[in-house]
Amino acid sequence: MKRKKERVNGITALYERLSRDDDTAGDSNSIIHQKQMLEDYAVKHGFTNLVHFSDDGWSGASFDRPAWNRLVEGVKNRQITTVIAKDLSRIGRDHLQVGFFTDILFREKEIHFIAINNSIYSDHQETSEFDPFLNIMNEWYVRDTSKKIKTLLKARGNSGKAHTSNIPPYGYLKDPDNPDHWIIDEEAAEVVRRIYRLTIEGKGPYEIARELAEDKVERPSYYLGKKGIGNHATNYDQDNPYMWRGNQVAALIARPEYIGKTVNFRTYKNSYKDKKTKKADKEDWVIFDGTQEPIIDAETWELAQKLRTNVRKVNSIGEPNVLTGKVYCADCGAAMYNHRNRNGRVKTYYTADGEPRYQKANPEDAFECSTYNLSRQKYGRSCSCHHISTKALRKIILETIQKTCSYVSLNEREFVEALQEASVAQNAATTEAIRVRLERNEKRVHEPSGSGAERTAEVEVYLNYIGQFKVPEEPIMMTEEERIAAEKAAEKLRRKREYNRKYMKKIREKSKRFKEVGGRHHEQPHGGV
Numbered sequence: 001m002k003r004k005k006e007r008v009n010g011i012t013a014l015y016e017r018l019s020r021d022d023d024t025a026g027d028s029n030s031i032i033h034q035k036q037m038l039e040d041y042a043v044k045h046g047f048t049n050l051v052h053f054s055d056d057g058w059s060g061a062s063f064d065r066p067a068w069n070r071l072v073e074g075v076k077n078r079q080i081t082t083v084i085a086k087d088l089s090r091i092g093r094d095h096l097q098v099g100f101f102t103d104i105l106f107r108e109k110e111i112h113f114i115a116i117n118n119s120i121y122s123d124h125q126e127t128s129e130f131d132p133f134l135n136i137m138n139e140w141y142v143r144d145t146s147k148k149i150k151t152l153l154k155a156r157g158n159s160g161k162a163h164t165s166n167i168p169p170y171g172y173l174k175d176p177d178n179p180d181h182w183i184i185d186e187e188a189a190e191v192v193r194r195i196y197r198l199t200i201e202g203k204g205p206y207e208i209a210r211e212l213a214e215d216k217v218e219r220p221s222y223y224l225g226k227k228g229i230g231n232h233a234t235n236y237d238q239d240n241p242y243m244w245r246g247n248q249v250a251a252l253i254a255r256p257e258y259i260g261k262t263v264n265f266r267t268y269k270n271s272y273k274d275k276k277t278k279k280a281d282k283e284d285w286v287i288f289d290g291t292q293e294p295i296i297d298a299e300t301w302e303l304a305q306k307l308r309t310n311v312r313k314v315n316s317i318g319e320p321n322v323l324t325g326k327v328y329c330a331d332c333g334a335a336m337y338n339h340r341n342r343n344g345r346v347k348t349y350y351t352a353d354g355e356p357r358y359q360k361a362n363p364e365d366a367f368e369c370s371t372y373n374l375s376r377q378k379y380g381r382s383c384s385c386h387h388i389s390t391k392a393l394r395k396i397i398l399e400t401i402q403k404t405c406s407y408v409s410l411n412e413r414e415f416v417e418a419l420q421e422a423s424v425a426q427n428a429a430t431t432e433a434i435r436v437r438l439e440r441n442e443k444r445v446h447e448p449s450g451s452g453a454e455r456t457a458e459v460e461v462y463l464n465y466i467g468q469f470k471v472p473e474e475p476i477m478m479t480e481e482e483r484i485a486a487e488k489a490a491e492k493l494r495r496k497r498e499y500n501r502k503y504m505k506k507i508r509e510k511s512k513r514f515k516e517v518g519g520r521h522h523e524q525p526h527g528g529v
Helices: 002-009 031-044 066-076 095-108 131-159 186-200 205-214 220-225 246-253 298-309 370-377 390-410 412-421 424-428 430-440 480-523
Strands: 011-018 050-056 080-085 112-115 172-175 178-184 262-264 286-288 336-341 346-350 356-360 364-369
Touching (some): 050 066, 186 205, 186 246, 205 246, 336 370, 364 390
Antiparallel strands (some): 172 178, 262 286
16 A cells, blocks of 8 residues: 555656657657657556656667656655656667666666556566567667668768768868868967977977966867867866866877868777777778868978977976987987986095085086996996087087088089989988998997097088088198197197096095995994993
């Protein structure tokens, strides 16, 4: 008797659902028709306290539907005592999920469930014998529909006349006259152009993001959201309109769409049941050229991609080193690591009394062979340090550019002829030419003959579009007085270096003795004689 009282006083939930695919079936599946059908049935059979729960435009493959979630919450709270639907397919098209609700949850909460067109009444057990078969057929319908849609999308994506992405990237809008064509959004496109300019200037994504935020440039999701377009049109963060992220900037820099390309099949789902999309491998992308007006020219885009492969991080000195990724060891061909320190390395020395003193060197900014550095980390020894300061490299590069420009201005015809004689393949792979030397055993840096011996280095500079170009120079003829003066200067430098080596050797030996004496003093126990 108590159960009947609950049914009379509880809510009778009338559930209607219509997906986009069902909408094409005609008026028989419309929400209005379902509401009228359920109301007529409920009134005719004496059900009261009727409440409609309608999901319009929601697929039956997903059970994360707003009206359905409210209905389930009412069932769990025992506010709803009866659920009536047109048929089982309105509940959903996943046979496992539908079975859970109708056979487990509804029975556990003593819900009176009715599917009118399937003649299913939970109070009469015999009417539910074919439920599993009906649910499987309903799910098969979704599988078949999903397969047809996937085939259609694949054909559209491979045609080159349509985009598989429904939302254009930041900087583009859908053409009102042709949804498959994109037009430039000038306001956003100017921000994209700015990002590429800053990238070419040597700034990284996080620096660019900080600059855009400081200049109060609206981030893409906010910009699109306030216009009612984009993936976050209804749930974008309105409190932080300028919060740009470095990874967001990096993604914009890498998009081929900005040079007029269409990139289809960036993402995929293994099954229509998957809620999250997965990123496809670049090999699976389908790319078409010239499908929309470019925002960035191809040369600028390619240069930005090359710069992104050589990451120049801002460190303690406060700015990236523009030579990072462009300096290679002539012996092993490996990249040279850039070491920078605002305060320089700390040097330790000892006074005559054995007291340690510490001295900070000048700010450090130099390159060393990466093979040498990595081998030392593993207590090995490969190649050699090849230490050279950034200051010295900049000076050499500047001198090379000045000499080349001076020669070109005075000998333009000879310069053009020299370039035409150069190998195109060699100019296109200037860095690879350095690596080939390893196979030929060309030692560009001469090994010292002993501890502290002199080391000479040869630096070769390769210019963009030109490669290595040696300016023809006439031999300098010195007078007898100039030759004698040069020899005296070289001899003076040699003596000074020899003195410095002997002096530093004494300092190191003295420091070593002080360390040993200091260590023994620390090992003696305190107290007692």
